[in-house]
Structures are given as structure tokens and as C-alpha cells.
Amino acid sequence: MKASMGFGMIFLTFLLLGSHFRWVCFARDTITVQDLLADKEGETLISAGTGTKFELGFFSTPEGRIDGGGGRYVGIWYSGNHSSPRTVVWVANRDKPILGSASTGVLAIAEDGNLKVLDGDGKVYFSTDLESSSSVYRTVKLMGSGNLVLIDGQSGDYLWQSFKNPTDTFLPGMFMDENLKLISWASREDPRSGNYTFQIDPEDNNQFLIMKRTVWYWKSDQSGGSIRSIEMPEFVAAFLSNFSTSMNDQNKSPMQYSNLFYNFSIPQDLFANARLLMRSSGEIEFSIRDNRNGLWGLFWSEPREPCSVYNPCGNFGICSNRNRSFTCECLPGFQPDSPDNWNYGDFSSGCARKSPVCNMNMKPDAFLNLKLMKVGSKFSTYSGGDVEEKCKEECLSNCQCQAYFYVGLNGRSGTRNAGASCLIWTTELSNLQKDYQYTDGIKNFSISIRVAASDIGIFLLNM
Ligand SMILES: *[C@@H]1O[C@H](CO)[C@@H](O)[C@H](O)[C@H]1NC(C)=O
Ligand SMILES: *[C@@H]1O[C@H](CO)[C@@H](O)[C@H](O)[C@H]1NC(C)=O
Ligand SMILES: *[C@@H]1O[C@H](CO)[C@@H](O)[C@H](O)[C@H]1NC(C)=O
Ligand SMILES: *[C@@H]1O[C@H](CO)[C@@H](O)[C@H](O)[C@H]1NC(C)=O
Numbered sequence: 001m002k003a004s005m006g007f008g009m010i011f012l013t014f015l016l017l018g019s020h021f022r023w024v025c026f027a028r029d030t031i032t033v034q035d036l037l038a039d040k041e042g043e044t045l046i047s048a049g050t051g052t053k054f055e056l057g058f059f060s061t062p063e064g065r066i067d068g069g070g071g072r073y074v075g076i077w078y079s080g081n082h083s084s085p086r087t088v089v090w091v092a093n094r095d096k097p098i099l100g101s102a103s104t105g106v107l108a109i110a111e112d113g114n115l116k117v118l119d120g121d122g123k124v125y126f127s128t129d130l131e132s133s134s135s136v137y138r139t140v141k142l143m144g145s146g147n148l149v150l151i152d153g154q155s156g157d158y159l160w161q162s163f164k165n166p167t168d169t170f171l172p173g174m175f176m177d178e179n180l181k182l183i184s185w186a187s188r189e190d191p192r193s194g195n196y197t198f199q200i201d202p203e204d205n206n207q208f209l210i211m212k213r214t215v216w217y218w219k220s221d222q223s224g225g226s227i228r229s230i231e232m233p234e235f236v237a238a239f240l241s242n243f244s245t246s247m248n249d250q251n252k253s254p255m256q257y258s259n260l261f262y263n264f265s266i267p268q269d270l271f272a273n274a275r276l277l278m279r280s281s282g283e284i285e286f287s288i289r290d291n292r293n294g295l296w297g298l299f300w301s302e303p304r305e306p307c308s309v310y311n312p313c314g315n316f317g318i319c320s321n322r323n324r325s326f327t328c329e330c331l332p333g334f335q336p337d338s339p340d341n342w343n344y345g346d347f348s349s350g351c352a353r354k355s356p357v358c359n360m361n362m363k364p365d366a367f368l369n370l371k372l373m374k375v376g377s378k379f380s381t382y383s384g385g386d387v388e389e390k391c392k393e394e395c396l397s398n399c400q401c402q403a404y405f406y407v408g409l410n411g412r413s414g415t416r417n418a419g420a421s422c423l424i425w426t427t428e429l430s431n432l433q434k435d436y437q438y439t440d441g442i443k444n445f446s447i448s449i450r451v452a453a454s455d456i457g458i459f460l461l462n463m
Helices: 002-026 234-240 254-260 339-343 388-396
Strands: 030-032 054-059 073-078 088-091 106-109 115-118 124-127 138-142 148-152 158-161 182-187 190-201 204-212 215-219 274-278 284-290 295-302 317-320 327-330 334-336 351-353 366-371 403-407 421-425 446-451
Touching: 030 106, 054 138, 106 138, 182 274, 190 274, 234 274, 234 284, 327 334, 334 339, 388 403, 388 421, 388 446
Parallel strands: none
Antiparallel strands: 030 138, 054 073, 073 088, 106 115, 115 124, 138 148, 148 158, 182 190, 190 204, 204 215, 274 284, 284 295, 317 327, 334 351, 366 446, 403 421, 403 446
């Protein structure tokens, strides 16, 4: 009786010691020069602290196995009970998986002081690429925020951090500046660099772009001045600036967009579990994770429909989402610039005038008056256009003028008023969209587009 109890006690102690040992050994958040991380079952870094936890380790994805031998990547994902399937937020060697059947990879602070992913032969798959240093005091730590940092042990400075070198995911605590780019995965299960990049608009640092390789795919603001089509809610802009720009209107919080996702219980600290993801399919998505079940609630995503893509029908082409079907057509007086491409569904070359405008030998040009039309291109303001006739004359007097817009102070087009504005477009019109609802209250926006009178005959169309 006594003996068996003693045995029981020893067994229990062994179990406790065993689990304690496991904990000490594996639930660490730091790599030192002596203590690398190997590609072994259960060997990961887990961020310290409470709340959302992150985990760093080696992983494979089905599509990442390009040689069928199991490509291995080093990445960071959400840790805990609900981490399957994994939501990977960062990948070190996304374009250079470790191939071959043996798991020989390590993540280590190399002799030159850089954090590297290496294989058994010393081949490098990822490096922080800092200047060589023989410092033995460097450590690498997975912070509670999910940021992986290379720290100078003497000064405490961050020499390198994953938050400044992201993959496809923006996390709380990151800051979107002109150096930061989110590049999509190649597909849902393939971490290699895909076709879409989310970044600051280099021409306007308050705005954002999605590039599809070298082409603009989406823009957060498609013009300037008084008739903007702002495609990004304030809470996303605030999130991207690490809340250094405030949300002017508190009502414009994610909750106002939550009609996108029903039955989602909202965590108390709204943004703590948020992320912005550049998807392999081309959408930028803002979502919040419920840590209790690991589910993501989607609050905002763009481009939300085919007409939200940048200039989907090309210059002078009109996009329509009517009846949820996407169509492109040319403005009256215009025809597809490349009919073959247009017939194959490639609208990017847009439409061209049937006859040139500003032809002195012909009748004066006419204007098409188009209502509820979104126009994305930049315009200039003509201060002398206080009545519509003067605005129109200004357009006719300049052969570059493609269109004008006149509005009186009370918002009704065609009324005489001291606060009137006359806007003039001198470049080809882009991003035209029918039946567009402007968010900032312009109900009856109507633009007058210049066309050769001969091209529209006697009808002056009202669309
Ligand atoms: C994981 O689940 C167990 C049992 O369901 C629970 O006791 C534990 O607190 C959970 N751990 C985390 C990190 O959520
Ligand atoms: C983001 O904001 C937090 C809290 O104000 C701050 O500690 C952190 O340094 C900021 N991060 C960046 C990259 O500016
Ligand atoms: C990227 O775009 C090209 C051209 O449209 C396409 O052929 C390729 O499959 C795309 N790559 C991915 C990873 O989607
Ligand atoms: C939209 O669909 C309705 C019903 O199917 C149809 O009556 C209407 O003509 C359609 N409108 C357009 C512009 O295609």
C-alpha cells in the first residue's frame, strides 16, 4: 500500500517535471546566438504576455510543395487552441522554400550577426541582410504584438523587425509608410509572392493603392477637390497610421460596416485582434479575429465589385454594375479603341472619339450631360465660371478641355451664385461609372462631356 502510493507519487512528479521541462524547452520567445530554432516537431517560439499570442516555426503548405518533397517555410501565425487551420501573418523565406525530404532547416543568428534561415549545408534561404557584425550579444525575440525583432543586447536597439518587412498582413502596431508594402501570396496556399501589392500612393501620401504587378488595380481616392469618391473608411486609414491620424467621425467605426458579417461577436478592444490582408485574389480586407473561436469577421474589403477596380472600362468607357452584372460601354460619340480586345472582354484600352473635337471647319462642339456619373480623373477649378455659360465657354475655348462641371452654391446645377464652382477636365476621362452614389452628399452630380456635334447628331443625351 505504502509502496504503491510512493510509486504513484514518483510517477506524478515525473509527469509534472516532464511537462514543466517541455514548457521550459519549447514555450520560449527568444533565440540567442547559442540557441537556434530547428525544424522539429513542436519546436516553436511563442510570444509572451496575455491576449492574442503568436507562434513562430517551420511549416509547409500543400501548394508550397513545388517539388512534391515538402517545401518548408519559417513563418508566424496565431497561436492557441484555435490555430487550425493556421492563419499565417508573416513568412521569412516566402520565395525560397527549403526543398527536399529531410527537415534540415534552422532559424539562427549567424556568425555575421544576421538572422538567417539555413539548411544543413549552410545554404541561406532568408537573411536580415544587415551589415556584418561579430556581436555575440544579439537576440531575436517574438514580441506580444507578433513583431519579430533582432535586438542589440547592449543598446537594446531593434536592428531589424518583421513589422517593417511584412509579407501580406498588416497588424496592430505596424505603421504604413512609403517603404511598407503588403504583397499577396501567389494563392491561398502558396506563400510565394503573388500579383497584388498594397502600398501608399507615391503621388499622394494620404492615399493608398493596390497594384496588380505594374498596373493600378484599385485606388482609395480617385480624384481630389470637392467631388471625391473616397473608397476607404476612416477606421482603416486610422489603423494604417497606427492611430496617429484620428477618426473624425466616431460613427465611422468598423461596426458601421458590420452588415458585411452577421452573428459576429465583437471583442472589447476592437483593433487589438484586427488585421489588414492583401489577398491573393486581389482584395484588401480588414477583419477582426474572435480569439474564443478563432473565427474572422470581415468588416471591409475592396475592390468590392467589378466597377470598383481602377478604370475598369478604360478611358471614356462607362462601367455599370446594374443588376449585379458588370458591363462596359463607350460614351455616346465614342467607340472601342481596340474592338478586338473589347470583344474578348479586355476593356483596358477604353474608348476613343469617333471624330476629333475642336475642329474649326465643323459645327461647334456639343455637350453630353451625364447624371450620377463617377469621374476619377483630376480636374482644375476655373474661378471665372460663376454662371454655367461662362464655364462652358471656358471649356470650348481650350482644345484640351474634355468636360466641365458646373454647380451653384445650393448644389443645383445651372443656378447663378457667387459660391458656384466650375471644374474643367483637360485629360482623358477615366473611372467613369454609372449610377454612382457619392458618399459625401452630392446627390445629383452631373458632368458635361464635350463631343463633336456630328457624332451625336441631334440628340443631346441625358443618361
Ligand atoms: C484551450 O482550451 C482549454 C480547454 O478547452 C482551455 O482550458 C484553455 O484555457 C484554452 N487555452 C487557450 C490559450 O485558449
Ligand atoms: C504604434 O503605436 C504604439 C502605441 O502608441 C507605439 O507604442 C508604437 O511604437 C507605434 N508603432 C510605430 C511603428 O509607430
Ligand atoms: C499573375 O498574373 C499573370 C498574368 O495575368 C498570370 O498569368 C499569373 O498566373 C498570375 N500569378 C498568380 C500567382 O496568380
Ligand atoms: C434588371 O433586372 C430586371 C429583372 O430581372 C429587369 O426587368 C431589368 O430590365 C434589368 N435592368 C437592366 C438595366 O438590365
